[in-house]
Amino acid sequence: MDVQQSVVDYLENTNAYDKIIGTGSFLEGQHLSDPATGFLRSDNSFKNVSWVIDAKTKYAIFDNLEPDDRYNDVKNNSLFHLVFRYQKGEKWAEVYSHE
Numbered sequence: 001m002d003v004q005q006s007v008v009d010y011l012e013n014t015n016a017y018d019k020i021i022g023t024g025s026f027l028e029g030q031h032l033s034d035p036a037t038g039f040l041r042s043d044n045s046f047k048n049v050s051w052v053i054d055a056k057t058k059y060a061i062f063d064n065l066e067p068d069d070r071y072n073d074v075k076n077n078s079l080f081h082l083v084f085r086y087q088k089g090e091k092w093a094e095v096y097s098h099e
Contacts, residue, residue, distance in 0.1 A: 003093045004028055006086035007061055008039045010095060017044045022053035023061035024068030028093075055079075055098070063093035 008031050011021070023029050031039035032046040053060045053070055060080060062071045074080045074096050084095040 002088050003091045007093045010084045019058040020048045020056050021059045022057040025066040060096045
């Protein structure tokens with residue numbers, strides 16, 4: 001839970017509410033878009049969260065809780081760069097930005 005909460009906190013702190021966010025993690029998508037999950041610390045929710053990661057994506061989220069086959073493609077793509085990483089024990093999450 002701490003790992004997924006850290007991603008929500010990072011995106012809230014960067015005020016990314018209207019940015020296009022891609023994630024293969026069903027749970028992370030729910031935490032960002034549904035206030036009922038209890039992960040959002042403000043009254044805002046993220047409006048543009050989907051599975052799609054492409055040239056329009058501003059933030060791509062990956063973790064090893066729900067592995068995503070696209071991780072290495074984004075990690076090795078020079079258009080994306082790592083802007084946030086959180087690890088607790090063996091569990092981790094990363095956020096990549098596309099500018």
